[in-house]
Amino acid sequence: MSLLDILGLLRQQHSTPLRNSRFGWWPARSAFDLMVGAVLTQNTAWVNVEKSIARLREAGCLDAKAILALSPEQLAELIRSSGYYNVKQKRLRALCRWYWEKGPLHRLKRRETEELRAELLSVHGVGPETADDILLYALGRPVFVVDAYTRRVFSRMGLVSSRVGYEELRQLFERELPRDAKLYNEYHARIVLHGKRVCLAREPRCGECRLRSRCVYGQAAESS
Numbered sequence: 001m002s003l004l005d006i007l008g009l010l011r012q013q014h015s016t017p018l019r020n021s022r023f024g025w026w027p028a029r030s031a032f033d034l035m036v037g038a039v040l041t042q043n044t045a046w047v048n049v050e051k052s053i054a055r056l057r058e059a060g061c062l063d064a065k066a067i068l069a070l071s072p073e074q075l076a077e078l079i080r081s082s083g084y085y086n087v088k089q090k091r092l093r094a095l096c097r098w099y100w101e102k103g104p105l106h107r108l109k110r111r112e113t114e115e116l117r118a119e120l121l122s123v124h125g126v127g128p129e130t131a132d133d134i135l136l137y138a139l140g141r142p143v144f145v146v147d148a149y150t151r152r153v154f155s156r157m158g159l160v161s162s163r164v165g166y167e168e169l170r171q172l173f174e175r176e177l178p179r180d181a182k183l184y185n186e187y188h189a190r191i192v193l194h195g196k197r198v199c200l201a202r203e204p205r206c207g208e209c210r211l212r213s214r215c216v217y218g219q220a221a222e223s224s
């Protein structure tokens with residue numbers, strides 16, 4: 001079964017239209033908000049990130065220069081709701097320093113994807129998922145974002161090992177799908193929906209899953 005066939009089944013399963021802002025389904029008002037969110041969402045639920053972004057906005061600090069002007073303690077306080085706030089304030093400052101030096105957006109948009117990706121990965125606290133969130137959602141580059149939901153759904157289906165590395169999984173999607181940022185945006189959104197609603201970490205709802213006939217875990221659960 002191809003990855004496009006799987007997407008077709010995910011569309012059937014989650015047929016409600018996806019949010020369609022200028023950043024696809026990612027809820028952000030600007031590319032900079034989105035970059036901030038990509039750092040803050042590490043290891044926390046989005047609802048906590050929204051509170052931090054709202055506090056930064058209320059404080060008039062939702063731009064790189066304003067964030068860099070804050071003391072570490074002030075920034076940590078503003079992003080407290082996102083958890084690990086001492087770690088994240090350092091990461092956010094590092095991203096802002098990079099953006100202040102290399103941005104703004106229109107300058108970044110003129111650069112090659114691979115060069116940008118390598119540069120983002122060299123920023124303190126920016127791992128592959130955060131870098132790819134920024135590349136796909138903020139900059140519209142055809143880079144597939146892999147997350148815990150992707151690994152869970154596709155390993156349970158038997159398509160990859162549960163220990164598959166980030167790069168291996170990303171390259172699988174990028175090799176088998178057309179290089180299309182809009183498609184990657186939608187595919188990631190539908191995997192997240194599936195991981196949150198059906199293919200749950202504990203007690204997946206295999207009985208209501210459209211992927212079940214193609215899923216090793218689902219088939220085993222059915223016959224046990």
Ligand code: SF4
Nearest residue numbers: 199206209212215218
């Ligand atoms: S059949 Fe079960 S394990 Fe497989 S993808 Fe669906 S919910 Fe996940």
